[in-house]
Amino acid sequence: MLTDLALNLHWTWNHGSDELWKRLDAELWQNTQNPWVILQTVSPRHYHRRSC
Numbered sequence: 001m002l003t004d005l006a007l008n009l010h011w012t013w014n015h016g017s018d019e020l021w022k023r024l025d026a027e028l029w030q031n032t033q034n035p036w037v038i039l040q041t042v043s044p045r046h047y048h049r050r051s052c
Contacts, residue, residue, distance in 0.1 A: 006035035 005017060021029045024042050032038070 002035075002039055006039050 005020075017035070018029070021035050021038050024038050024046070028038055028041060
């Protein structure tokens with residue numbers, strides 16, 4: 001599900017999901033603004049914990 005969201009180019013102009021990516025890794029989001037980079041960098045265990 002997060003992969004689908006990250007690869008959907010809708011996020012490039014609609015910033016409604018920005019908070020989700022910030023919650024996973026605020027510093028990385030600030031530096032990249034790229035959800036795919038977040039998913040490739042953050043461990044699945046980390047984003048599972050952050051989503052609960």
